[in-house]
Amino acid sequence: MKNATTTFLNLTQNLRQTDIRTVANYYAAQLQLCCPQSPTSYSVAPKIHAHMIASGFRPRGHILNRLIDVYCKSSDLVYARKLFDRIPEPDIVARTTLIAAYSASGNPKLAVEIFSETPLCIRDSVCYNAMITGYSHNKDGHAAIELFRDMRRKNFQPDDFTFTSVLGALALIADHEEHCQQLHCAVVKSGTGFITSVVNAIISVYVKCASSPLVSSSSLMGAARKLFDEMPVRDELSWTTIITGYVRNNDLDAARHVLDGMNEKLVVAWNAMISGYVHNGFVPEALGMFRKMHLLGIKQDEFTYTSVLSACANAGLFLHGKQIHAYILRTEARLAHDFLLSVNNALITLYWKCGKVDEARKIFNETPVRDLVSWNAILSAYVNAGQIDEARSFFSEMPERNLLTWTVMISGFTHSGFGEEGLKLFNQMKLEGFKPCDYAFAGAITSCAVLAALEHGRQLHAQLVRFGFDSSLSAGNALITMYARCGVVEAAHCVFLTMPYVDSVSWNAMIAALGQHGHGAQAIELFEDMLKEDILPDRITFLTVLSACSHAGLVKEGRRYFDSMYDVYGIRPGEDHYARLIDLLCRAGKFAEAKDVIQTMPFEPGTVIWEALLAGCRIHGNMDLGIKAAERLFEQMPQHDGTYVLLSNMYAHVGRWDDMAKVRKLMRDRRVKKEPGCSWIEVENKVHVFLVDDAMHPEVQAVYNYLEQLRLEMRKLGYVPDTKFVLHDMESEHKEYVLSTHSEKLAVVFGLLKLPLGATVRVFKNLRICGDCHNAFKFMSKVVAREIVVRDGKRFHHFRDGECSCGNYW
DNA sequence: GTAGGGTTAG
Numbered sequence: 114m115k116n117a118t119t120t121f122l123n124l125t126q127n128l129r130q131t132d133i134r135t136v137a138n139y140y141a142a143q144l145q146l147c148c149p150q151s152p153t154s155y156s157v158a159p160k161i162h163a164h165m166i167a168s169g170f171r172p173r174g175h176i177l178n179r180l181i182d183v184y185c186k187s188s189d190l191v192y193a194r195k196l197f198d199r200i201p202e203p204d205i206v207a208r209t210t211l212i213a214a215y216s217a218s219g220n221p222k223l224a225v226e227i228f229s230e231t232p233l234c235i236r237d238s239v240c241y242n243a244m245i246t247g248y249s250h251n252k253d254g255h256a257a258i259e260l261f262r263d264m265r266r267k268n269f270q271p272d273d274f275t276f277t278s279v280l281g282a283l284a285l286i287a288d289h290e291e292h293c294q295q296l297h298c299a300v301v302k303s304g305t306g307f308i309t310s311v312v313n314a315i316i317s318v319y320v321k322c323a324s325s326p327l328v329s330s331s332s333l334m335g336a337a338r339k340l341f342d343e344m345p346v347r348d349e350l351s352w353t354t355i356i357t358g359y360v361r362n363n364d365l366d367a368a369r370h371v372l373d374g375m376n377e378k379l380v381v382a383w384n385a386m387i388s389g390y391v392h393n394g395f396v397p398e399a400l401g402m403f404r405k406m407h408l409l410g411i412k413q414d415e416f417t418y419t420s421v422l423s424a425c426a427n428a429g430l431f432l433h434g435k436q437i438h439a440y441i442l443r444t445e446a447r448l449a450h451d452f453l454l455s456v457n458n459a460l461i462t463l464y465w466k467c468g469k470v471d472e473a474r475k476i477f478n479e480t481p482v483r484d485l486v487s488w489n490a491i492l493s494a495y496v497n498a499g500q501i502d503e504a505r506s507f508f509s510e511m512p513e514r515n516l517l518t519w520t521v522m523i524s525g526f527t528h529s530g531f532g533e534e535g536l537k538l539f540n541q542m543k544l545e546g547f548k549p550c551d552y553a554f555a556g557a558i559t560s561c562a563v564l565a566a567l568e569h570g571r572q573l574h575a576q577l578v579r580f581g582f583d584s585s586l587s588a589g590n591a592l593i594t595m596y597a598r599c600g601v602v603e604a605a606h607c608v609f610l611t612m613p614y615v616d617s618v619s620w621n622a623m624i625a626a627l628g629q630h631g632h633g634a635q636a637i638e639l640f641e642d643m644l645k646e647d648i649l650p651d652r653i654t655f656l657t658v659l660s661a662c663s664h665a666g667l668v669k670e671g672r673r674y675f676d677s678m679y680d681v682y683g684i685r686p687g688e689d690h691y692a693r694l695i696d697l698l699c700r701a702g703k704f705a706e707a708k709d710v711i712q713t714m715p716f717e718p719g720t721v722i723w724e725a726l727l728a729g730c731r732i733h734g735n736m737d738l739g740i741k742a743a744e745r746l747f748e749q750m751p752q753h754d755g756t757y758v759l760l761s762n763m764y765a766h767v768g769r770w771d772d773m774a775k776v777r778k779l780m781r782d783r784r785v786k787k788e789p790g791c792s793w794i795e796v797e798n799k800v801h802v803f804l805v806d807d808a809m810h811p812e813v814q815a816v817y818n819y820l821e822q823l824r825l826e827m828r829k830l831g832y833v834p835d836t837k838f839v840l841h842d843m844e845s846e847h848k849e850y851v852l853s854t855h856s857e858k859l860a861v862v863f864g865l866l867k868l869p870l871g872a873t874v875r876v877f878k879n880l881r882i883c884g885d886c887h888n889a890f891k892f893m894s895k896v897v898a899r900e901i902v903v904r905d906g907k908r909f910h911h912f913r914d915g916e917c918s919c920g921n922y923w
Numbered sequence: 924g925t926a927g928g929g930t931t932a933g
Contacts, residue, residue, distance in 0.1 A: 208924085212924085239925045242926075246925065275925085349928080380929080387930095417930085420930060454931085484931095486932045493932060515932095517932060517933060556933095
């Protein structure tokens with residue numbers, strides 16, 4: 114292109130002496146040099162134009178049309194339109210140029226505007242073709258076909274371009290075999306049926322139709338293959354269409370077979386094959402293809418790179434990914450806009466998925482070009498790393514958002530325990546005109562799980578069915594979790610049984626649902642069913658299975674499953690698995706065995722191990738070992754207020770008053786607030802709750818009444834309590850109440866009970882508000898306190914008269 | 924002046 118520019122500049126000097134026709138020819142020649150083979154050449158358009166203005170040359174006719182075209186191709190549609198508007202009576206070529214440009218840039222409205230303003234007497238087939246393609250680009254297959262009919266009614270002759278366009282439109286909407294055959298006949302009648310581009314288009318309709326659930330994929334692919342085999346002339350597109358056809362219909366072997374028989378070094382076809390492997394999880398095959406391309410000298414491009422990088426990201430192959438990154442830097446000198454954009458986006462994903470969030474951030478920060486994909490990728494990075502505040506700030510800074518953005522943010526809130534925020538965002542998303550997808554529903558439903566908001570969850574379930582997502586895997590899994598979390602195991606089971614496809618997440622969720630609600634034996638049974646169906650258990654499966662065994666007291670089975678993790682499935686047990694095993698043993702009173710496990714573990718015991726041991730000791734009233742575990746916890750979690758309170762109470766319980774005094778002194782020094790506080794120890798399947806400083810509510814009977822109402826009310830809300838509690842007081846009788854299991858939340862509830870009726874309560878303890886305590890607070894605000902304000906991070910939850918509203922502190 | 928294939932964000 115340098116040459117073109119130089120020639121041009123040389124022309125300037127002699128321009129005035131030159132004949133106007135020669136000048137026009139010169140400009141025409143210059144504009145001719147801007148061509149698709151050298152897309153960057155389009156950027157010369159303004160220079161050529163500036164030159165025309167400077168030399169006093171006024172472009173008209175075909176030179177002006179060409180100039181408009183070149184401006185369109187260099188993506189300056191606004192300026193192209195300005196030039197167009199200055200033409201008193203634009204001819205069909207100028208109009209078609211603009212129609213095509215608007216169509217390609219995703220602006221069909223403007224294209225239609227120009228098309229409909231075009232008088233019928235000057236219209237031609239090319240113009241119709243451009244408009245048909247415009248609709249097709251806009252995914253409006255019906256409009257494209259309607260225009261095709263209009264064209265024929267008005268006696269315009271369809272040509273091969275028309276058929277390729279209209280077949281492209283048909284591919285968007287075709288889901289019946291007849292669709293394909295009807296058009297196929299029309300094409301043959303028109304006499305264009307032998308033209309390669311038209312046959313390619315017919316094949317692509319068959320291919321598209323083959324992936325519709327309404328037809329037999331193999332018979333349509335067979336028809337497509339027959340057309341392909343019988344083609345007299347095949348071009349690059351023919352090969353790509355048939356290969357992508359097989360890939361899209363998940364017949365990777367057939368695709369590979371065609372590819373292997375292809376002589377052309379066709380990068381697009383190879384890319385299609387690689388992406389097929391990547392989407393089906395065949396990472397080694399994808400990487401093998403990548404290597405082979407290099408060996409065969411097939412020039413890789415950004416599509417190749419993004420696919421293999423994504424393969425590495427999904428498989429966690431950080432070193433492979435890094436090697437490819439280095440290879441790209443070594444091989445690619447060009448830093449074209451689109452190339453940089455897509456490769457950098459893939460790199461951001463590679464790095465965060467391999468746990469390198471900071472590296473991902475670095476690429477995001479340093480890249481000179483960003484688009485929505487880049488923003489969504491970095492948003493996912495922070496959401497997945499659990500850095501919800503970072504994610505929130507990215508979300509608010511984003512220049513634009515799409516459905517994916519909202520969905521990622523909703524699930525981010527949900528997984529960080531901010532159910533209310535997740536639901537709010539789901540509603541806001543709908544208000545902003547986004548139609549939720551099944552993933553968005555899954556996020557919202559999981560929010561309900563976090564909040565144990567059964568009614569809301571049910572409503573979302575109904576909406577989900579209305580939207581036609583009832584066979585969605587992710588939404589189904591979310592429903593299982595939600596119903597389980599709200600205590601309605603039957604509903605969870607019903608969802609599980611009616612899901613058309615399930616994966617290990619579904620199985621895990623269902624096993625957990627049964628295990629958490631005291632159906633340990635059934636949970637184990639389901640796990641065995643899962644193994645029978647050849648579904649491979651993962652780390653999560655074993656966590657839920659071990660918990661289930663623990664709840665059901667199936668010590669032997671639990672031990673066996675634990676041992677099978679590595680022996681049979683090659684999964685190394687993590688600290689969390691060991692914690693479950695210790696929990697299992699301790700609940701069964703096998704303390705010696707538990708101690709043995711702790712001593713022979715391949716790593717130093719952390720807090721989860723001591724918590725499990727302590728929990729077991731609390732159940733069995735094993736104060737000696739319990740105190741030891743609490744002391745370890747106390748060392749490892751000096752910031753955790755609950756441990757101080759508990760340890761001090763345990764010392765008091767066994768009469769170690771000096772130790773108790775030491776801990777209490779530490780508590781005072783560190784300003785550990787005892788309010789609201791209680792601690793508990795479980796003996797004989799009953800939880801003994803000790804109120805702070807043994808200060809019992811003056812009206813003990815009233816407290817019991819509240820608890821009883823609370824229990825009933827929570828049942829009404831669909832929450833099924835599962836543990837028995839005994840409220841301790843020196844003077845009164847012990848009485849059992851069934852409440853929630855979470856001691857910290859319970860502590861707050863008990864703390865509230867000590868207040869006079871109608872008080873305003875502010876709890877400034879950082880407390881994550883979720884499911885059971887949310888409901889408890891709602892109820893408490895109705896029967897005990899007039900108003901309750903609870904702080905949860907930066908958020909506050911305001912409970913009043915049984916209702917809750919949330920907001921930000923700052 | 925008009926057509927048709929491959930990628931990256933959950």
